[in-house]
Amino acid sequence: MIKIALIGSGNLAQHLIRTFTELALSNSNIELIQVFSRDKKKLSTLLDSEKIISNFQDLKKADLYLIAVSDDAIATVSSQLPFTDRLVVHTSGAASLLSLDAKNRRGVFYPLQSFSKDKIVDFKSVPICLESEKSADFVVLNSVANAISNSVFAIDSEQRKALHVAAVFVNNFTNHLYQLANDICTEHQVPFETLIPLIQETAHKITTLNPEQAQTGPAKRNDKSTIEAHESFLTNKNQSTIYKLLTQSIQNHGKKL
Amino acid sequence: MIKIALIGSGNLAQHLIRTFTELALSNSNIELIQVFSRDKKKLSTLLDSEKIISNFQDLKKADLYLIAVSDDAIATVSSQLPFTDRLVVHTSGAASLLSLDAKNRRGVFYPLQSFSKDKIVDFKSVPICLESEKSADFVVLNSVANAISNSVFAIDSEQRKALHVAAVFVNNFTNHLYQLANDICTEHQVPFETLIPLIQETAHKITTLNPEQAQTGPAKRNDKSTIEAHESFLTNKNQSTIYKLLTQSIQNHGKKL
Numbered sequence: 001m002i003k004i005a006l007i008g009s010g011n012l013a014q015h016l017i018r019t020f021t022e023l024a025l026s027n028s029n030i031e032l033i034q035v036f037s038r039d040k041k042k043l044s045t046l047l048d049s050e051k052i053i054s055n056f057q058d059l060k061k062a063d064l065y066l067i068a069v070s071d072d073a074i075a076t077v078s079s080q081l082p083f084t085d086r087l088v089v090h091t092s093g094a095a096s097l098l099s100l101d102a103k104n105r106r107g108v109f110y111p112l113q114s115f116s117k118d119k120i121v122d123f124k125s126v127p128i129c130l131e132s133e134k135s136a137d138f139v140v141l142n143s144v145a146n147a148i149s150n151s152v153f154a155i156d157s158e159q160r161k162a163l164h165v166a167a168v169f170v171n172n173f174t175n176h177l178y179q180l181a182n183d184i185c186t187e188h189q190v191p192f193e194t195l196i197p198l199i200q201e202t203a204h205k206i207t208t209l210n211p212e213q214a215q216t217g218p219a220k221r222n223d224k225s226t227i228e229a230h231e232s233f234l235t236n237k238n239q240s241t242i243y244k245l246l247t248q249s250i251q252n253h254g255k256k257l
Numbered sequence: 258m259i260k261i262a263l264i265g266s267g268n269l270a271q272h273l274i275r276t277f278t279e280l281a282l283s284n285s286n287i288e289l290i291q292v293f294s295r296d297k298k299k300l301s302t303l304l305d306s307e308k309i310i311s312n313f314q315d316l317k318k319a320d321l322y323l324i325a326v327s328d329d330a331i332a333t334v335s336s337q338l339p340f341t342d343r344l345v346v347h348t349s350g351a352a353s354l355l356s357l358d359a360k361n362r363r364g365v366f367y368p369l370q371s372f373s374k375d376k377i378v379d380f381k382s383v384p385i386c387l388e389s390e391k392s393a394d395f396v397v398l399n400s401v402a403n404a405i406s407n408s409v410f411a412i413d414s415e416q417r418k419a420l421h422v423a424a425v426f427v428n429n430f431t432n433h434l435y436q437l438a439n440d441i442c443t444e445h446q447v448p449f450e451t452l453i454p455l456i457q458e459t460a461h462k463i464t465t466l467n468p469e470q471a472q473t474g475p476a477k478r479n480d481k482s483t484i485e486a487h488e489s490f491l492t493n494k495n496q497s498t499i500y501k502l503l504t505q506s507i508q509n510h511g512k513k514l
Contacts, residue, residue, distance in 0.1 A: 071483065094475075094483050112451055114458055114473060116466075127451045153451060162445030163452070165487045165500075166438035170452050171459045172474030173503045174431045179468035179510060181423035188419030194369055194384045194410060195420070195427050196464060201371055202428045203460030207453060209373075211436035216371060217429030218351075226328065226351050230422045238506055243422075245502055246430045249495055253436060 002030045002143060005059055007077060008068035009037035011115045012091055016068060017046045019123045019148050030147050034060055056080050063087065064140055066109060071095045078104070087137045093164035096157045097131055107132035107141055110160060111149075114171050123148040129155035129163065180239055187236075212254070219250035259287045259400060262316055264334060265325035266294035268372045269348055273325060274303045276380045276405050287404050291317055313337050320344065321397055323366060328352045335361070344394045350421035353414045354388055364389035364398055367417060368406075371428050380405040386412035386420065437496055444493075469511070476507035 004020065006013060013035070020032035033051065036059065037043050040052045053059065059081070065088040069077055074090045078101040081088060088100055089107035100106040108131040115121060128145040130152060132138040138154070145152040155163065178199065185192040205214045218226040227247060234240040261277065263270060270292070277289035290308065293316065294300050297309045310316065316338070322345045326334050331347045335358040338345060345357055346364035357363040365388040372378060385402040387409060389395040395411070402409040412420065435456065442449040462471045475483040484504060491497040 071480075094486065113455055114462070116462065119465075125454050127454060129451070151451075151454075153448070155447065155451075159445050159447045161486070161490055162441050163447050165490055166441040166447075166449075166452060167455055168474055168476075168487065168500075169434045169438040169441070170456050172472070172476060172507065173434050173499075174456075174459050175463070175468055175471050175473075176476075176503055176507050176510070177426045177430050177434070178463055179472065180506075181426040182468050184419050184423040184426070188416050190412065190416045190420050190423075191410070192423075192467075194386070194408075194412075195423060197382050197384060197408075198370055198424055199427050199431075199460050199463055202431050203456050205371070205373065205376075206432070206435055206456055208376075210449075211432055211439050214432050215429070215436065216432075217425055219425075219429060219433075223328075229351065229418070230425065233418055233422055238509070242430075242502060242506060243425075245499060246433055249437075249499060250429065250433050252495070253433070 002064060002140060003033045003060075003062040004030065004064045004066060004144065005034040005036070005062040006032060006066045006068060007036040008066075008091075009035070009039065009042045010068065010070070011117055012111065013037075013068040014043070014046060015115050015121050015123070016066065016091075017043065018120070021047070023147060028147055030144055033062055034058075056082055059083070061086075064089065064144060065104075066091060067100075071099075074099045075101065087132075087140060089132070089141065093129075093160060093167060096161075097133070098157070105132070105134055105137055107137055108155075108157070108160065109141055109145065110155070112163065112167060124150050127151040127153060129153050129160055131156055131160065180242065183236075184234075184239065215250065217250070219247040222251065259321060259397060260290045260317075260319040261287065261321045261323060261401065262291040262293070262319040263289060263323045263325060264293040265323075265348075266292070266296065266299045267325065267327070268374055269368065270294075270325040271300070271303060272372050272378050272380070273323065273348075274300065275377070278304070280404060285404055287401055290319055291315075313339055316340070318343075321346065321401060322361075323348060324357075328356075331356050332358070344389075344397060346389070346398065350386075350417060350424060353418075354390070355414070362389070362391055362394055364394055365412075365414070365417065366398055366402065367412070369420065369424060381407050384408040384410060386410050386417055388413055388417065437499065440493075441491075441496065472507065474507070476504040479508065 067090045071092050084103045086104050088104040089109045093110050097106050110129040111126045113126045128149045130141045182192045297311050300309050324347045328349050331352050341360040343361050345361040346366045350367050354363050367386040368383045370383045385406045387398045439449045
């Protein structure tokens with residue numbers, strides 16, 4: 001039996017509670033024994049109240065302490081734990097393993113997905129990136145990760161940094177491009193919904209082609225007259241600066257500069 | 258019965274041939290009577306050979322001539338048609354209705370999707386943007402568009418220009434962000450596949466939230482320490498310029514500058 005205590009009550013923490021609770025129904029050897037939340041009420045619909053604690057001193061012995069709090073709070077929370085030499089991991093893409101207090105055996109359990117508040121996530125398809133200081137601890141993390149996901153990776157802190165930056169490009173920045181497209185549509189009274197199937201197809205293509213093969217458009221085929229027409233169409237300075245920079249980046253990609 | 262003649266043999270032309278051929282099997286009142294292709298062999302697996310012509314003089318009387326050629330060729334092709342006062346439309350997002358020769362009744366039939374060579378497209382979910390000079394012609398275009406798609410819009414040339422630029426943002430530029438993420442992963446020996454579920458979720462979110470609501474990440478929450486960590490991690494100048502510009506654009510979005 002692997003006993004887990006979870007610290008945190010935010011989006012990710014709630015998704016993990018749901019997932020571990022479901023897992024318990026299927027005779028798993030993994031058990032979520034406790035969750036720490038400053039505000040006990042926040043989790044009252046998700047968990048038996050006796051499992052919710054709001055004082056670190058009440059933490060029971062567990063095989064794995066999962067810290068799912070904001071990056072800024074990882075150091076403080078991990079230093080406040082009233083025990084040593086146990087397996088304590090954080091769940092952040094951006095924070096180093098070293099941000100955890102060294103009094104415990106450190107590791108990382110990073111689910112690489114964007115979690116929304118009210119949207120149920122099927123963890124089976126969420127890649128989980130694992131790291132640990134000690135190899136025996138990796139075995140524990142690996143068992144837990146494989147119990148909830150079909151996609152588990154050993155990723156060290158430097159690799160995780162790269163992944164986190166890359167995730168900003170494909171998630172935050174991509175969504176911002178949707179936002180700019182939405183602005184352009186609104187300015188010209190065209191429904192943004194018209195673009196949804198194209199957005200879906202763009203994301204879908206990448207499952208069968210690599211990004212180089214999937215690249216199309218005026219920049220890629222160096223269609224100067226269309227590029228000029230677009231540039232003169234965009235009167236918003238920010239939109240036009242981004243258009244030029246990304247067009248240039250597509251055209252220079254793969255070239256030695 | 259609406260008789261269609263198609264001019265072109267590229268990606269879009271081939272997808273349209275497949276779609277109209279399937280439609281004919283379901284007792285539709287729409288018939289693809291001819292396809293013009295300079296190279297007859299190119300379409301030999303898609304169509305009866307007697308329907309393929311390579312000389313404009315062989316074009317029969319039709320209710321609708323669909324020009325699916327590259328933007329550059331629209332003016333020339335439309336001027337070479339050996340008849341006048343018939344309904345002739347192009348299928349381009351970027352070209353104006355006025356790029357067609359004025360000797361015929363002009364219109365636009367623009368399927369807003371990215372068409373790949375070997376990937377079957379279900380036209381039912383492809384938005385089709387229609388425009389015509391005469392309202393009687395719009396009725397014909399509308400019948401044809403509704404026969405193949407569930408999503409038909411009246412979009413004038415100015416609106417279509419906006420849509421086309423917006424499509425570059427959500428398709429070409431988004432795919433380029435995937436490419437940059439792929440580069441970052443490769444440089445740091447992380448499998449790009451790790452990011453695929455996040456890419457899918459980003460595109461999926463937009464079907465239930467608007468881009469403003471869906472925006473997350475360090476730029477949105479003004480998490481300066483993560484932004485600085487990312488900026489110092491990116492040693493490639495192009496990646497770092499794009500990171501800074503898009504971060505700034507997210508932070509300034511919605512503000513009066």
